[in-house]
Amino acid sequence: MALGLLALPQVVSNSFAIDILVRVFLFAFIGVAWNLLGGYAKQLSLGHAAYFGLGAYTSTLLLIRLGVSPWIGIVAGGVVAMVASLPIGALCFRLRGPYFAIATIGTAQTLMLLFLKFRDFAWGAVGTTIPNLGNSPLMMQFTAKAAYYYIALLLLAIGLAVTYWVERSWMGYYLVAVGEDQDAAEAVGVNVPRIKRDIYVISAFLTGLAGTFYVQYIYFIDPNTAFSFNVSVNAALVSIVGGIGTVWGPVVGTIALEPTSALVQSWLGGGRHPGVQLTLYAVILIAVILWQPTGLLGALAGAYKRLVRDAPGIPGAAAAARHAPPADE
Amino acid sequence: MVRGLSKRFGGLRAVQEFSVSVEEGQTVALIGPNGAGKTTCFNLITGYYRPDAGSVVAFGHELVGLHPYHVCARGLARTFQVARPFGKMTVLANVMTGALLRDKKLPIARERARGAIEFVGLSAREHSLASELTTMDQRRLEMARALATAPRLLLLDEAMAGLNPAEIDQAVALIRHLSRRGLTIVIVEHVMRAIMAVAQRIVVLDHGQKIAEGGPAEIASNPEVIRAYLGSGYAHA
Numbered sequence: 418m419a420l421g422l423l424a425l426p427q428v429v430s431n432s433f434a435i436d437i438l439v440r441v442f443l444f445a446f447i448g449v450a451w452n453l454l455g456g457y458a459k460q461l462s463l464g465h466a467a468y469f470g471l472g473a474y475t476s477t478l479l480l481i482r483l484g485v486s487p488w489i490g491i492v493a494g495g496v497v498a499m500v501a502s503l504p505i506g507a508l509c510f511r512l513r514g515p516y517f518a519i520a521t522i523g524t525a526q527t528l529m530l531l532f533l534k535f536r537d538f539a540w541g542a543v544g545t546t547i548p549n550l551g552n553s554p555l556m557m558q559f560t561a562k563a564a565y566y567y568i569a570l571l572l573l574a575i576g577l578a579v580t581y582w583v584e585r586s587w588m589g590y591y592l593v594a595v596g597e598d599q600d601a602a603e604a605v606g607v608n609v610p611r612i613k614r615d616i617y618v619i620s621a622f623l624t625g626l627a628g629t630f631y632v633q634y635i636y637f638i639d640p641n642t643a644f645s646f647n648v649s650v651n652a653a654l655v656s657i658v659g660g661i662g663t664v665w666g667p668v669v670g671t672i673a674l675e676p677t678s679a680l681v682q683s684w685l686g687g688g689r690h691p692g693v694q695l696t697l698y699a700v701i702l703i704a705v706i707l708w709q710p711t712g713l714l715g716a717l718a719g720a721y722k723r724l725v726r727d728a729p730g731i732p733g734a735a736a737a738a739r740h741a742p743p744a745d746e
Numbered sequence: 747m748v749r750g751l752s753k754r755f756g757g758l759r760a761v762q763e764f765s766v767s768v769e770e771g772q773t774v775a776l777i778g779p780n781g782a783g784k785t786t787c788f789n790l791i792t793g794y795y796r797p798d799a800g801s802v803v804a805f806g807h808e809l810v811g812l813h814p815y816h817v818c819a820r821g822l823a824r825t826f827q828v829a830r831p832f833g834k835m836t837v838l839a840n841v842m843t844g845a846l847l848r849d850k851k852l853p854i855a856r857e858r859a860r861g862a863i864e865f866v867g868l869s870a871r872e873h874s875l876a877s878e879l880t881t882m883d884q885r886r887l888e889m890a891r892a893l894a895t896a897p898r899l900l901l902l903d904e905a906m907a908g909l910n911p912a913e914i915d916q917a918v919a920l921i922r923h924l925s926r927r928g929l930t931i932v933i934v935e936h937v938m939r940a941i942m943a944v945a946q947r948i949v950v951l952d953h954g955q956k957i958a959e960g961g962p963a964e965i966a967s968n969p970e971v972i973r974a975y976l977g978s979g980y981a982h983a
């Protein structure tokens with residue numbers, strides 16, 4: 418499978434197909450970053466666009482103002498997102514449940530407004546294009562789409578590796594405990610504010626990386642794109658649809674939703690009815706939460722379990738469907 | 747040791763000037779009618795509420811002002827009146843979460859957790875989801891999870907509510923066993939038979955105030971306690 422993914426751009430020359438895959442990897446990656454906090458610790462952020470935007474603006478400002486390569490910019494973007502997440506987290510984590518979600522929306526919107534005001538410094542509402550240098554790998558610019566494909570795939574692999582590591586460490590246990598019952602977690606010694614802060618910082622860093630990659634990919638940045646509410650919603654949506662608090666959930670969710678969303682967009686003729694797409698997202702979200710809270714992965718595992726119900730001795734099939742850290746024997 | 751602990755909720759004085767001192771190794775029962783302020787006392791001691799006045803000192807440290815997780819790190823573990831397991835985690839994962847307080851390495855936490863699970867007699871359900879356990883088993887789990895944090899003082903809030911007489915006997919045996927191992931225990935309980943079996947000392951709370959304190963026999967014959975509490979307490983014990 419991994420080999421297949423690596424070889425794919427050599428076989429598929431259709432740049433439209435590659436473009437879809439790049440977007441799938443990127444959105445899955447943002448979902449994976451979101452899932453660390455939203456999925457495992459169940460802190461439903463709807464403001465991850467804040468970090469996406471900060472990553473995007475950091476590398477672009479470094480590139481255009483100082484000529485710094487986006488390869489350095491991408492790390493700087495992640496670090497800026499990380500640093501920003503500390504005060505934002507300190508503020509938003511005072512709130513629980515829906516109030517937390519609403520506060521995070523507010524932080525992303527506030528940043529968008531700020532960057533709309535920064536006319537001289539950051540090009541205001543007009544935004545800017547990234548100067549096209551032709552094929553310039555050192556400046557993260559490529560004429561071949563395949564290069565972007567590999568970068569996006571690498572980002573996704575990093576996100577999955579981080580998730581895998583977190584899930585199989587003490588952090589995984591603490592995060593799921595926080596997601597289940599914060600007071601009970603504190604009773605057994607879980608420093609809830611600290612673990613939330615730590616995972617939020619990691620999540621913000623990864624989301625910042627995605628921001629830089631995205632501007633380099635589309636060669637354009639403005640506040641509405643960089644801090645788009647769609648980015649925040651999409652991150653939450655793919656995780657929830659795929660399977661919240663699982664390593665692969667956001668990937669499965671993105672694969673299921675991205676083509677649908679592309680279809681819907683072409684039906685509606687591009688961005689002329691942005692409200693319709695958000696409404697559709699909301700409907701999907703409510704349906705999943707009501708009828709299949711473990712997402713597509715949960716549904717699959719459930720079906721598998723029913724299939725093998727009569728065959729004893731298959732432990733783990735049910736457990737895999739659920740959010741518990743593995744008993745890892 | 748608790749001194750002058752007070753807490754009001756609006757106009758209601760939930761706990762007033764409550765003082766008690768528990769010797770290491772003792773099992774002390776905190777009894778009193780519903781609404782007397784027993785759970786509030788636990789919440790004050792373990793950092794869930796901040797007292798309006800008073801101090802809580804345990805093992806040489808002042809606890810007032812600490813967060814619950816810091817109180818737990820100081821060696822005080824509690825259970826909740828209504829068990830609060832992490833429903834979507836297995837029994838083992840629940841208890842490991844407690845064990846991770848003392849060591850962040852999973853294999854070590856797993857061994858500790860297994861020990862606590864075995865101690866409460868839940869080994870057969872190790873891989874069950876906590877939400878699938880019976881009431882009795884959820885209380886066992888709650889106790890195992892608290893024990894896994896390696897406490898020196900265990901605060902049990904109505905650990906026997908909802909159990910049948912046979913299960914109460916098991917719970918009593920468990921608590922006595924813990925006590926023999928040197929653990930200091932404070933237990934809130936309504937089942938007088940169980941209290942008499944485990945407690946060396948009984949503290950009676952009514953309307954947020956301590957109205958009596960003494961050995962089991964002394965308390966059972968105290969007229970004020972009988973008037974305020976035991977009259978009904980004995981009836982359902």
Ligand SMILES: Nc1ncnc2c1ncn2[C@@H]1O[C@H](COP(=O)(O)OP(=O)(O)O)[C@@H](O)[C@H]1O
Nearest residue numbers: 755758760778779780781782783784785786787
């Ligand atoms: N968080 C709270 N807010 C307001 N009132 C409370 C709160 N917690 C407890 N109380 C009130 O304090 C009193 C003591 O409650 P509690 O400590 O739960 O009693 P007990 O555990 O002895 O049955 C009750 O009248 C209860 O309603």
Ligand SMILES: [Mg+2]
Nearest residue numbers: 784785786827
């Ligand atoms: Mg109570």
